[in-house]
Amino acid sequence: MGGGPLVVIVLSHRHPAQVARLVDRIRTGTDTVAVVHHDPSGEPLTLRPSSDVALIPDARPCRWGRLSLVEAQWRSLRWVADNIPEFSWALLVSGQDYPIRPMSAIEKELAASPYDAYLRHFAVTSDPAEDTDPWQAVTRRRYLRKRRLPRTHRSVxxxxxxxxxxxDGVGLYVGDMWFNLSAAAVHGMLADPLGDRLLRYLRYAPIPDETFICSMALNARPALSVANDSKRFIRWGPDASHPDLITAEHLDEIRAGDAFFARKVDVSAHPEIPDLLDQIAAERPSS
Structure with a gap:
């Protein structure tokens, strides 16, 4: 897919020491840049910008389940396109993600990839008979038959x-917000007027981050080649609204997979996990 630096966008709001360690791991790549969007309403973050670390200027507060989270993604992508025009790929992680492969191996895999994007996604059609996952029925109601009340988390x-x-040919897609997008995909999506239409519509939608990037990527013209894989190790408990925290019980499964990052890591609950994940990455080939 071409050369240029790999950009990892970090959305963070808490645990500044954990974010700093994540950024340090990202920087171990051969040609990788960490771009941090830190919520100014969260815990203060002190990172020194350098040639491979950048802070999104004028970052704004992000609230779960609100359009502000989508706007932070979109604004970060636009900043990357404007300020690192030669980038090759843009990946989005949270401040509670952590690499589980050498960054140089991630760079090499993406450089040789036949795909334009890696995104876990589902199509949500008008026909429930076409569903392959119960989540599709949930999101069909969420985005087509519900409206979030202004200034609340409540939807009616x-x-x-x-x-x-x-x-008119635009499909509804849902999936993870944690994207892996080639430069061609990013530039095409940013230039697509569909972005403004979706942002206006999703302002009063429940949990808009589950659909925005997926719908932009899967509706791109000309069509993008999108692998249905977020390249993230994520585990959910029954009926959970948040992913499980990574513990030592997950390590064998992480070691057996090929994901780029694991989430969700919480050093206040499990301070040993980053060291254990570093060990797993060190065991793996760098190419």
Missing amino acids: PLPFARRHPYR
Whole structure:
């Protein structure tokens, strides 16, 4: 897919020491840049910008389940495109993610990849008979038949389908917000007027981060080659609203997989995990 630095965008709001360690690990790549969007309403973060570390200027507060989280992704991608124009790929992680492979191996895999993007995604059609996962039915109601009340987290069902942008050849897609996008994918998405339409529509949608990037990438014209894989190790408990914390019990499964990052790491609950994940990465080939 071409040369240029790999950019890892970090969305963070807490645990500044953990974020600093994550950034240090990202910087171990041969040609990798860490770009940090830190929520100014969170714990203060002190990172010194350098040739391979950048802080998004004028970062804004991000709230879970609100459009502000999507806007932070979009604003970060635009900043990368404007300020690191020669980049090859852009990856999004949270401040509680952590690499589980050498960064140089991630660089090499993406440089040789036949894909334009890696995103875990599902199509949500108008026909429930086409569903392959119960989540599709949930998101069909969420994005087409519900509206979030302004200034709240509460959503109310509507007796009719909302007038939406998912028509005239534009499909509704849902999935993880943690993306891996080639430079060609990023530039094409940023130039697509669909972005403004979706941002307006999703302002009052529940949990818009689950659909925005997926819908932009899967509706791109010309079509992108998208692998249905986020390259993240994530585990969810039954009916959980947040991923499980990574513990020592996950290590064998992590070691057996090929994901780039693991989430969710919490050093206040399990301070040993970053060292254990470093050991796993060190055991793996760098190419």
